[in-house]
Amino acid sequence: EVQLVESGGGWVQPGGSLRLSCAASGFTFGAYAMHWVRQAPGKGLEWVSSIKWNGDIVHYEDSVKGRFTISRDNAKNSLYLQMNSLRPDDTAFYYCVKDSRGDYGYYFEYWGQGTLVTVSS
């Protein structure tokens, strides 16, 4: 059974940093692309970032470029999202999502339960 467990969320002041982690199990983590998708409380879904199976190719939504960094450690079955220069509009549940392929399958196959990031003074 695919399991994705996010951690690292919490409250941070504007301009601060947080590092999200996602522990994966139930599949060969290193064989699949992974994504982060967020959802502001009571709002819709928004794609944030993607990383291919070997970590060499990454992509970001425009509003997080230069502030967020996606990475992975295939030996530890873990996905990360380093978030710097956080803004109030980054407040959201952040979901770790498994792709269907090592490069991109262009849809989001399995989702974790999410971790809440609150950016507020």
Added chain:
Amino acid sequence: QSALIQPASVSGSPGQPITISCTGTSSDVGRSDLVSWYQQYPGKAPKLMIYEASKRASGVSDRFSGSRSGNTASLTISGLRAEDEADYYCCSYAGLYIYVFGSGTKVTVL
């Protein structure tokens, strides 16, 4: 990229069919069949229902079907059931490794 346009709410009686539309542009929905649909219950994570416009994800009831024509994709639920009451989101690949989601539709079973 602007969010894809979905009706805010759709309702139907048990056993009736409903259809949720997802309207984009030639840059996203209209560019290919790379449209997917997700079901989300309150307080829960989204779940993949349909991928590549019309393919059902593993374990998804055949009451759910998807289609695409031009810049509009659609999700149809035939034989509506109480457990189908949830939020539904479409998503399209928009090129250059960018994905755009729909605004979301709340399905209510009367």
